[in-house]
Amino acid sequence: xxxxxxxxxxxxxxxxxxxxxxxxxxxxxxxxxxxxxxxxxxxxxxxxxxxxxxxxxxxxxxxxxxxxxxxxxxxxxxxxxxxxxxxxxxxxxxxxxxxxxxxxxxxxxxxxxxxxxxxxxxxxxxxxxxxxxxxxxxxxxxxxxxxxxxxxxxxxxxxxxxxxxxxxxxxxxxxxxxxxxxxxxxxxxxxxxxxxxxxxxxxxxxxxxxxxxxxxxxxxx
Numbered sequence: 221x222x223x224x225x226x227x228x229x230x231x232x233x234x235x236x237x238x239x240x241x242x243x244x245x246x247x248x249x250x251x252x253x254x255x256x257x258x259x260x261x262x263x264x265x266x267x268x269x270x271x272x273x274x275x276x277x278x279x280x281x282x283x284x285x286x287x288x289x290x291x292x293x294x295x296x297x298x299x300x301x302x303x304x305x306x307x308x309x310x311x312x313x314x315x316x317x318x319x320x321x322x323x324x325x326x327x328x329x330x331x332x333x334x335x336x337x338x339x340x341x342x343x344x345x346x347x348x349x350x351x352x353x354x355x356x357x358x359x360x361x362x363x364x365x366x367x368x369x370x371x372x373x374x375x376x377x378x379x380x381x382x383x384x385x386x387x388x389x390x391x392x393x394x395x396x397x398x399x400x401x402x403x404x405x406x407x408x409x410x411x412x413x414x415x416x417x418x419x420x421x422x423x424x425x426x427x428x429x430x431x432x433x434x435x436x437x438x439x440x441x
Contacts, residue, residue, distance in 0.1 A: 221248075221387060226378050233377045234394070241377060241391035242273055242361070248387065249359035254307075256280045256348075256362055256429075258417065259287075259295045262400040264302075264409040266363040266392055271302050277361075279304045280351050284343040285315040286325060290414035297410055307355065309347040318343060325418040340419035348429060352384040364390040367397065383429070 221229070233241050246253055255270045255277055257263045270277055281295070299306055311318070318324070318339075326335035352360070364375060381388040392400070404411055 221378075221380065223380070226380060229378045230376045238269055238391040238395070239273070241389065242270055245359050245361060245378075245387075245389040245391070246273060249357070252357050253359040253361060254278045254280050254355055254357040256360065258282070258415075259291050259298065259412060260415040260417065261411055261413055262397075262404070263363055264298055264411065265395075265400050265403045266361070267298060267302055267304065268403075268407055268409055269391065270361055271304070275303065276305050278307050278355055278357075280348070280355065281306055281308050282344050282347045282351065283308050283310055284347075284419060285311065286343070286416075286418050288414050288416060291412055291416075294410060294412035294415075301410075307351065309351040311343045311347050313342060336419070344419040345429065349384060352386065357386050360384065360386045360388045362388055362390050364388075364393060365395055365400075366393055 229244070233244060236244070253274065255266065257267060257279055258281065267279065287295075298304060313321075322339070326332040326339055328336070360381060366375070375390065375393070377390055377393045379388050379390075403409070
């Protein structure tokens with residue numbers, strides 16, 4: 221889509237429900253849509269929404285191997301409950317290998333910004349890029365919300381993704397935490413609060429999937 225068409229679509233989609241945004245997106249995708257997840261808090265909302273419209277949609281999950289036990293258990297529960305068509309991609313290095321060579325996960329401090337980005341490039345961005353190349357979606361559905369951090373507040377429901385070359389749709393972009401909580405309750409969906417992503421380290425950083433530096437980081441990894 222051209223920039224003008226994306227701007228026009230965003231104007232229209234802001235007045236629609238999340239399900240209608242998804243209907244719009246799936247109609248653009250030509251059968252080549254995917255949804256990504258990391259099974260962080262509230263991810264069940266998007267997965268439930270999209271599988272109502274396309275139950276067999278590929279669900280892209282990059283498992284960097286550093287998730288906590290609760291996150292893996294949450295993933296298995298949602299996989300069973302929603303009958304998710306999981307496509308799991310792993311880094312080329314195991315966590316043990318990365319720990320031995322690079323000293324493990326970097327601590328989430330400002331001084332470690334470069335190490336955090338390097339970790340993300342190897343353990344998250346490279347397998348994600350490999351997945352996007354193999355799955356070749358025309359539409360990437362993500363759970364981005366503007367309340368998550370300042371970078372995401374500057375995005376929109378639809379955007380052209382330059383890192384991975386697809387159209388990106390964020391149907392719950394305008395949802396608040398209270399709205400996400402209510403949806404989970406209304407549909408008897410589980411949540412997961414023990415989630416931690418070492419490729420981000422904290423909620424104010426980006427792992428690179430949705431930030432401009434991510435494409436360059438992958439190319440250099």
